[in-house]
Amino acid sequence: xxxxxxxxxxxxxxxxxxxxxxxxxxxxxxxxxxxxxxxxxxxxxxxxxxxxxxxxxxxxxxxxxxxxxxxxxxxxxxxxxxxxxxxxxxxxxxxxxxxxxxxxxxxxxxxxxxxxx
Numbered sequence: 001x002x003x004x005x006x007x008x009x010x011x012x013x014x015x016x017x018x019x020x021x022x023x024x025x026x027x028x029x030x031x032x033x034x035x036x037x038x039x040x041x042x043x044x045x046x047x048x049x050x051x052x053x054x055x056x057x058x059x060x061x062x063x064x065x066x067x068x069x070x071x072x073x074x075x076x077x078x079x080x081x082x083x084x085x086x087x088x089x090x091x092x093x094x095x096x097x098x099x100x101x102x103x104x105x106x107x108x109x110x111x112x113x114x115x116x117x
Contacts, residue, residue, distance in 0.1 A: 037095050037099045038095075039095055039096045039098075039100070041060075041099075042056075043056025043096075043100075044096055044099045044100040060093045060096055060097070061093075063089050063093055064090055066086075067086040067087070067088070067090040068086060069086065070082055070083070070085055070086030070089065071083050071085075072086070074086055094108035
């Protein structure tokens with residue numbers, strides 16, 4: 001759905017932004033820390049209808065809430081798969097919001113998926 005906010009060079013940022021917006025769906029945004037966040041969700045496209053954007057915001061809020069509940073439940077029950085599934089949902093919603101608004105949500109850097117050591 002989106003990149004994980006990894007910093008890229010200026011030329012790569014430009015190419016990513018042009019390729020994403022050329023398709024008419026989704027949006028790429030360079031956020032304040034210099035990373036490019038891309039969302040394939042058509043509701044992040046500035047040319048989307050207001051009703052489509054509202055639908056995307058509502059479904060995103062529901063997905064983020066479900067993800068948060070899954071991550072918390074997985075952490076309490078020590079179920080790594082459930083926790084990871086919830087964190088992924090929250091991260092996808094963070095990236096959608098980052099692409100839409102140009103600013104990553106507060107705390108989104110803490111939601112990146114954790115790798116096993």
